[in-house]
Amino acid sequence: METYDALVIGSGHNGLAAAALLGEAGLRVLILERSDRIGGATVSERDRWPGYTISAASYVCSLLDPWLIDRLDLRAHGYDAYRKDPASFTPLLDGRSLLLGADDEKNAAEIAGFDSADIAGFAAFEREAGSLGSALFESFADMEPRFDRFDARVRAALEGSAAALVERHVRTPVLQATLATDGLIGTYRGPFDAGTGYVLAHHYAGRAFGVQGAWGFVRGGMGAISQALLSAAQARGARALTEANVTRLLRDGDSVVGAVTADGREFRARAVLSNAHPITTYRDLLGEEHLDDASKRRLAAWQSVGPALKLNLALGELPNFTARPGTAPQSHHRATIHVAPDLPFLQRAHDDARRLGESEEPMLECFMQTPTDPSLAPQGKHIFSIFAQYFPYDRPDGWSGARRDAAAKKIVAMLARYAPNIPNAIEAQQLMAAPDLEERFGLVGGHIFHGELLPGQIFETRFGVRAPARGLYLCGSGTHPGGCVSGFPGRRAAQAVLADLVLA
Numbered sequence: 469m470e471t472y473d474a475l476v477i478g479s480g481h482n483g484l485a486a487a488a489l490l491g492e493a494g495l496r497v498l499i500l501e502r503s504d505r506i507g508g509a510t511v512s513e514r515d516r517w518p519g520y521t522i523s524a525a526s527y528v529c530s531l532l533d534p535w536l537i538d539r540l541d542l543r544a545h546g547y548d549a550y551r552k553d554p555a556s557f558t559p560l561l562d563g564r565s566l567l568l569g570a571d572d573e574k575n576a577a578e579i580a581g582f583d584s585a586d587i588a589g590f591a592a593f594e595r596e597a598g599s600l601g602s603a604l605f606e607s608f609a610d611m612e613p614r615f616d617r618f619d620a621r622v623r624a625a626l627e628g629s630a631a632a633l634v635e636r637h638v639r640t641p642v643l644q645a646t647l648a649t650d651g652l653i654g655t656y657r658g659p660f661d662a663g664t665g666y667v668l669a670h671h672y673a674g675r676a677f678g679v680q681g682a683w684g685f686v687r688g689g690m691g692a693i694s695q696a697l698l699s700a701a702q703a704r705g706a707r708a709l710t711e712a713n714v715t716r717l718l719r720d721g722d723s724v725v726g727a728v729t730a731d732g733r734e735f736r737a738r739a740v741l742s743n744a745h746p747i748t749t750y751r752d753l754l755g756e757e758h759l760d761d762a763s764k765r766r767l768a769a770w771q772s773v774g775p776a777l778k779l780n781l782a783l784g785e786l787p788n789f790t791a792r793p794g795t796a797p798q799s800h801h802r803a804t805i806h807v808a809p810d811l812p813f814l815q816r817a818h819d820d821a822r823r824l825g826e827s828e829e830p831m832l833e834c835f836m837q838t839p840t841d842p843s844l845a846p847q848g849k850h851i852f853s854i855f856a857q858y859f860p861y862d863r864p865d866g867w868s869g870a871r872r873d874a875a876a877k878k879i880v881a882m883l884a885r886y887a888p889n890i891p892n893a894i895e896a897q898q899l900m901a902a903p904d905l906e907e908r909f910g911l912v913g914g915h916i917f918h919g920e921l922l923p924g925q926i927f928e929t930r931f932g933v934r935a936p937a938r939g940l941y942l943c944g945s946g947t948h949p950g951g952c953v954s955g956f957p958g959r960r961a962a963q964a965v966l967a968d969l970v971l972a
């Protein structure tokens with residue numbers, strides 16, 4: 469039996485952040501990761517296709533905590549990120565398209581191609597989304613988050629729909645849809661559904677690039693964040709074991725005092741932090757019988773049915789969009805590429821999934837880092853990452869191999885309508901449907917945020933850092949402020965552990 473000050477179950481970026489902060493405070497920390505690699509959903513895969521580095525799950529960064537970057541000196545440990553500009557490219561079937569980025573004049577010219585009345589509206593939308601995001605960001609490190617600290621206007625916007633937020637400011641259908649997708653990412657709701665306003669604001673909360681709401685790429689892929697955090701944790705004395713699947717917590721009376729792995733190894737510690745999904749932590753590891761009634765109710769009601777599917781394509785050449793022809797690198801290749809022509813399309817994609825099991829025409833959000841970081845693929849080749857909704861975890865007729873193949877075909881066929889060269893440019897593909905995300909990353913229900921980020925599951929209604937059993941803490945996305953690559957859940961958990969150990 470080995471003894472530590474703190475055990476961290478799971479090496480997602482939040483577990484790593486917590487481990488590094490606890491190590492910095494002088495604690496002896498051990499990280500136990502069930503899979504064969506570090507990083508959870510913040511990972512770069514180098515062993516799938518020779519010469520390629522794939523951000524297999526998460527692929528862009530915005531919310532990573534600037535305090536954490538400085539405190540752990542992550543740049544010295546290899547973290548290097550750069551802003552994605554342009555930000556978005558939305559092609560249409562009629563040959564028009566919309567390209568938006570950091571340059572106000574270029575944005576105005578793009579929007580004027582549709583409706584010049586929306587130029588001012590777009591600026592007003594950006595101001596409102598940025599101010600909502602900023603208000604959220606200011607709460608992210610709160611140890612006792614409370615939704616009612618916001619004024620009524622802010623609460624109404626967050627509780628309302630993403631569509632309401634955008635329709636208030638702009639009327640061009642493709643602009644509305646482009647802006648509303650941030651309210652849908654990872655969420656099994658449509659743009660007109662209540663609460664998607666919160667999801668939209670959450671995606672405007674980040675300040676990693678010093679610009680409110682700006683998103684960017686990480687050199688070496690998203691795994692470089694986890695590797696930097698691991699290196700920072702190790703430099704502060706933490707150890708990490710992979711293929712250490714925790715199957716049970718050790719208890720002493722009402723307190724949690726350690727963890728047991730599948731192969732029977734036992735580890736003891738004064739504090740046990742779980743980076744795993746709350747359902748895994750409470751149902752599988754602790755046992756529901758040790759929960760208080762409020763936690764039991766929260767667990768039973770927890771919404772964690774993921775609607776997202778990830779399809780990574782290795783392409784022999786860049787997509788040749790009918791709306792902006794050419795396979796030589798152009799600015800739109802660097803942007804988030806949306807298949808989202810209007811709000812009704814997005815709502816239909818959601819509603820069809822509820823009715824039929826999956827979208828007939830899914831919403832697609834695609835990324836290519838290779839035009840700005842060619843080191844991620846062999847010369848002249850590219851990785852085209854597609855985040856597709858809605859392909860829910862719980863489709864009525866299940867997820868067979870044929871079903872996965874059909875989903876990939878459907879997505880590629882949709883893309884081919886906008887960039888006809890894509891099907892013939894595909895040299896390899898990796899598809900992860902929601903059950904694959906669950907199996908590979910431990911994301912219960914395949915939910916990318918460890919559960920919906922909607923009112924009822926945010927702030928004080930998300931899981932608390934301190935578990936109902938003494939000595940046990942949650943340090944993953946199931947706690948405030950929830951999912952995305954931010955590090956805040958790990959930071960908050962470390963802070964709680966340190967406060968409790970000092971008082972003990």
Ligand SMILES: Cc1cc2nc3c(=O)[nH]c(=O)nc-3n(C[C@H](O)[C@H](O)[C@H](O)COP(=O)(O)OP(=O)(O)OC[C@H]3O[C@@H](n4cnc5c(N)ncnc54)[C@H](O)[C@@H]3O)c2cc1C
Pocket residue numbers: 477478479480481482483500501502503506507508509510524525526527528529530531712713714715743744745748776777778855905908909910911915916917918943944945946950951952953954957
């Ligand atoms: C396809 C996809 C795309 C995404 N895109 C983005 C994006 O572009 N930008 C962004 O900011 N966010 C994105 N996200 C969300 C983001 O990646 C997650 O919210 C975040 O990485 C979760 O981090 P975490 O540390 O809380 O937990 P996780 O990354 O889920 O890590 C939990 C870890 O715990 C381990 N574990 C679980 N159970 C056990 C056990 N019993 N014993 C030991 N170890 C265990 C798991 O193996 C895993 O390594 C995406 C997620 C997915 C899946």
